[in-house]
Amino acid sequence: DAGVTQSPTHLIKTRGQQVTLRCSPKSGHDTVSWYQQALGQGPQFIFQYYEEEERQRGNFPDRFSGHQFPNYSSELNVNALLLGDSALYLCASSFGQINEKLFFGSGTQLSVL
Amino acid sequence: AQSVTQLDSQVPVFEEAPVELRCNYSSSVSVYLFWYVQYPNQGLQLLLKYLSGSTLVKGINGFEAEFNKSQTSFHLRKPSVHISDTAEYFCAVRRYNQGGKLIFGQGTELSVKP
Numbered sequence: 001d002a003g004v005t006q007s008p009t010h011l012i013k014t015r016g017q018q019v020t021l022r023c024s025p026k027s028g029h030d031t032v033s034w035y036q037q038a039l040g041q042g043p044q045f046i047f048q049y050y051e052e053e054e055r056q057r058g059n060f061p062d063r064f065s066g067h068q069f070p071n072y073s074s075e076l077n078v079n080a081l082l083l084g085d086s087a088l089y090l091c092a093s094s095f096g097q098i099n100e101k102l103f104f105g106s107g108t109q110l111s112v113l
Numbered sequence: 114a115q116s117v118t119q120l121d122s123q124v125p126v127f128e129e130a131p132v133e134l135r136c137n138y139s140s141s142v143s144v145y146l147f148w149y150v151q152y153p154n155q156g157l158q159l160l161l162k163y164l165s166g167s168t169l170v171k172g173i174n175g176f177e178a179e180f181n182k183s184q185t186s187f188h189l190r191k192p193s194v195h196i197s198d199t200a201e202y203f204c205a206v207r208r209y210n211q212g213g214k215l216i217f218g219q220g221t222e223l224s225v226k227p
Contacts, residue, residue, distance in 0.1 A: 004156070031212065031213060032213075033212075033213030033214070035215075040219075040220075041219060041220070042117075042203050042205075042217030042218050042219050042220050043157070043203070043215070043217050044217070045213070045214045045215060045216070048212065048213035048214065055213075056211060056212075056213060056214050058214065090156055090157065092157075092213065094212065094213065096212070097212045097213070098209075098210060098211070098212035099212055100145055100147075100162060100164065100207065100212070101159070102159070102213065102215070104149075104156035104157040104158070105156050106154070106155050106156045107156055
């Protein structure tokens with residue numbers, strides 16, 4: 001049984017570019033949450049997707065957007081990249097919107113030069 | 114709003130010694146409490162959680178934590194650590210009705226030395 005898978009594992013972009021990160025939830029899960037983890041910090045909640053809609057959002061600008069597909073997989077898009085967007089982006093999945101059992105992927109390391 | 118403070122950024126300890134990683138939280142509403150572990154180049158793995166009931170919670174790998182409502186603390190303990198416990202540990206809280214929205218502390222780096 002595959003867990004949460006994220007792609008790519010590493011990515012290098014330059015300022016001003018756009019990036020798309022992908023996440024496949026654990027089998028049987030229907031809810032995906034995204035987190036940003038800057039170096040030396042705890043993860044920060046970006047948003048949560050359930051039934052193909054954004055259900056909750058953290059304190060991130062509109063440059064951060066997402067999508068959830070009918071197969072429950074999800075994408076995180078970041079426009080107009082800034083140096084400060086360099087971080088590990090983690091995806092977490094669960095069954096149900098309020099389930100406390102979150103399973104995390106290994107993340108995508110984004111470097112913005 | 115909720116916040117989490119992990120009182121130690123780094124905790125060095127010798128193998129087979131006991132360890133305590135401290136976590137305090139602030140919240141105006143009732144919350145669930147969690148401890149996660151992150152090994153190098155990996156995602157987060159749930160160690161244990163407090164939802165309700167007994168204030169002493171046992172988790173995986175021999176870890177346990179005690180919820181103290183009056184002191185708003187949720188400290189993580191292990192009576193005897195192993196080299197393999199070397200990792201980053203995160204305390205987190207979540208409001209009852211906000212499923213995916215965990216609020217994390219800054220993390221505590223546990224370094225177990227032989």
